[in-house]
Amino acid sequence: xxxxxxxxxxxxxxxxxxxxxxxxxxxxxxxxxxxxxxxxxxxxxxxxxxxxxxxxxxxxxxxxxxxxxxxxxxxxxxxxxxxxxxxxxxxxxxxxxxxxxxxxxxxxxxxxxxxxxxxxxxxxxxxxxxxxxxxxxxxxxxxxxxxxxxxxxxxxxxxxxxxxxxxxxxxxxxxxxxxxxxxxxxxxxxxxxxxxxxxxxxxxxxxxxxxxxxxxxxxxxxxxxx
Numbered sequence: 001x002x003x004x005x006x007x008x009x010x011x012x013x014x015x016x017x018x019x020x021x022x023x024x025x026x027x028x029x030x031x032x033x034x035x036x037x038x039x040x041x042x043x044x045x046x047x048x049x050x051x052x053x054x055x056x057x058x059x060x061x062x063x064x065x066x067x068x069x070x071x072x073x074x075x076x077x078x079x080x081x082x083x084x085x086x087x088x089x090x091x092x093x094x095x096x097x098x099x100x101x102x103x104x105x106x107x108x109x110x111x112x113x114x115x116x117x118x119x120x121x122x123x124x125x126x127x128x129x130x131x132x133x134x135x136x137x138x139x140x141x142x143x144x145x146x147x148x149x150x151x152x153x154x155x156x157x158x159x160x161x162x163x164x165x166x167x168x169x170x171x172x173x174x175x176x177x178x179x180x181x182x183x184x185x186x187x188x189x190x191x192x193x194x195x196x197x198x199x200x201x202x203x204x205x206x207x208x209x210x211x212x213x214x215x216x217x218x219x220x221x222x223x224x225x226x
Contacts, residue, residue: 033060090219096155097214099146103162104210106142107169110135111203114173117180128180132173139166154219161225165206172199 028040029049043050053071063074092100113135117128143166150159205224213220 036060090154091152092154092158092214092217092219093149093151094217096146096149096151096158097217099142099149100158100162101211101214103139103142103146104165104207104214106135106139107165108207110139110169110173111200111207114169114176115200118176128177132177136170136173139169157219157221158213161206161210161221164225165203165210168199168203168206172197172203175199 026043026045029042029044030039053073110132113132117132120128143162146162147159150156202224206222209220209222209224213222
């Protein structure tokens, strides 16, 4: 017979032996391992518990092998379903991906409209605000539709990236309009100045990344979308 004790959530079997001259009669009790029972296989003597190690292995779904000076117990590996629950798939749902692609497309058109306003420069002053507002409104609507289509954790993470892209675009739009209205000739007449704008580059790079990620159907992250 062998003595056992619990360490954390793992039961460890220890080799033991009955003590000669025990003061209390031995009694048998039931072993329970993860809900599986084995009646009468545990022998309790003087406050200590002893059991047959093969009986424990059978109850726990484990295997036992004997080597010189060793008793090796191997527990069964976790089931695949348990592992899948612990590590959920990062795949995007098809409905969300389609809505998100439409949102990225609308935001790309908005970005193009801002770039056009830079080329027009000061001459765009009178009609610039309502012209860009139309693109912003359309992008916001498609972003809202993608947000509603998000169902999984991966979808929600992708929504966060879309919202970041929208916020960066809105900031660049506002800065562009302020620059044009301030009649800053260098920034408005020379499109090269806008092409080198770090925020514009960040927005463009994020847009390319989002397109690639959404088409792949699997969530990923990129610093340009933050």
